[in-house]
Amino acid sequence: MMQKVIDRKFCVAPMMGYTTSYARTLYRILSKRTFLFSEMIATKTLIHSKEIGSKIANEFQNPIALQVGGSEYKDLRLSSRLAYELNYDEINLNVGCPSKAVQKGSFGACLMKDKLLVKNCLDAMQINRNIEVSIKCRIGLGKDFNYEFFEEFIDEILKSGIRLVYVHARNAILNGISPKGNRNIPPLNYDFVSKIKSKYQNTTFILNGGIDSMNKALKLSKLHDGIMVGRLIQSNPFCLKNVDRQFYNQKNNYIISEKTIKDYFNFIRPKFGKDSVYRLLSPLLNIFFGVPNSKEFKIEIHARMQENNFEILEKIFLNFIKEKKILIN
Numbered sequence: 109m110m111q112k113v114i115d116r117k118f119c120v121a122p123m124m125g126y127t128t129s130y131a132r133t134l135y136r137i138l139s140k141r142t143f144l145f146s147e148m149i150a151t152k153t154l155i156h157s158k159e160i161g162s163k164i165a166n167e168f169q170n171p172i173a174l175q176v177g178g179s180e181y182k183d184l185r186l187s188s189r190l191a192y193e194l195n196y197d198e199i200n201l202n203v204g205c206p207s208k209a210v211q212k213g214s215f216g217a218c219l220m221k222d223k224l225l226v227k228n229c230l231d232a233m234q235i236n237r238n239i240e241v242s243i244k245c246r247i248g249l250g251k252d253f254n255y256e257f258f259e260e261f262i263d264e265i266l267k268s269g270i271r272l273v274y275v276h277a278r279n280a281i282l283n284g285i286s287p288k289g290n291r292n293i294p295p296l297n298y299d300f301v302s303k304i305k306s307k308y309q310n311t312t313f314i315l316n317g318g319i320d321s322m323n324k325a326l327k328l329s330k331l332h333d334g335i336m337v338g339r340l341i342q343s344n345p346f347c348l349k350n351v352d353r354q355f356y357n358q359k360n361n362y363i364i365s366e367k368t369i370k371d372y373f374n375f376i377r378p379k380f381g382k383d384s385v386y387r388l389l390s391p392l393l394n395i396f397f398g399v400p401n402s403k404e405f406k407i408e409i410h411a412r413m414q415e416n417n418f419e420i421l422e423k424i425f426l427n428f429i430k431e432k433k434i435l436i437n
């Protein structure tokens with residue numbers, strides 16, 4: 109089989125609790141080309157949990173990566189096999205999460221201390237040519253910038269043969285600040301990403317961190333191989349409607365219409381009763397983001413969510429679109 113060529117010019121970052129399979133479906137309705145990520149799944153959970161099915165389901169969400177956290181070769185290899193069987197395009201190793209729980213499990217950002225282990229993990233994950241292996245890492249550890257440390261880390265991990273690196277372009281501070289603090293407090297340094305790219309021209313480096321507007325995203329995408337956006341999409345997934353035009357030379361923006369709501373409800377309808385109404389609907393709630401006078405819709409939706417009546421909820425969303433279509437698009 110020919111290897112697929114995928115352009116990762118615009119990626120939605122993995123976000124636990126947010127990039128659920130429901131959210132990913134909404135993202136895919138709005139943009140056919142955006143590269144998507146699952147939430148991070150610990151390899152042990154992936155392999156042993158019976159309830160994992162709905163989390164990792166990949167129903168027409170390609171191009172997409174499954175992100176895993178772990179550092180045991182056997183588990184990582186099995187995870188790659190699962191990702192391949194579930195039709196993911198890529199499996200990504202999380203070497204960026206600073207949380208205490210993750211450190212305890214020996215994965216995430218603390219792995220940056222052991223570049224040889226990371227290289228071996230990436231070796232183990234490469235099971236065949238149809239599932240690309242990648243890493244998401246930081247630029248360093250602790251308070252101070254240290255380009256040499258970053259360069260030596262990349263030198264080592266690229267020996268595995270992988271050619272795809274997502275860089276959250278700030279250090280991780282493993283003690284004393286929370287994961288949330290670790291997304292804001294350590295300063296950004298995009299230069300490290302440009303510099304390493306000039307050393308490894310044939311490796312794709314995707315820039316992540318602090319890209320908080322579509323304008324910034326567009327500008328940075330011209331300077332880097334691609335960009336990855338997290339919190340901007342978390343707060344307003346609907347800006348994905350312009351991505352295919354702005355980043356992939358498609359002629360038109362996606363237009364949000366009644367069909368958007370219907371497509372989304374058609375996807376979640378078979379899941380009614382199997383998952384909470386909040387989880388099923390929360391990706392759609394951001395449609396109110398920045399739309400004037402949407403308060404009454406919001407109040408009604410939240411009140412109706414208690415009743416679990418999806419037909420009524422769909423109608424309220426449809427009415428909202430009818431009334432605000434022009435403002436939203």
Ligand SMILES: Cc1cc2nc3c(=O)[nH]c(=O)nc-3n(C[C@H](O)[C@H](O)[C@H](O)COP(=O)(O)O)c2cc1C
Nearest residue numbers: 121122123124147148202276317318319337338339
């Ligand atoms: C709620 C939330 C959950 C996150 N979960 C993950 C995760 O599971 N895996 C990961 O690699 N990064 C995770 N991150 C970090 C993001 O992927 C991204 O690196 C970070 O938010 C910086 O990008 P941004 O400035 O565009 O938000 C998470 C971030 C947020 C806000």
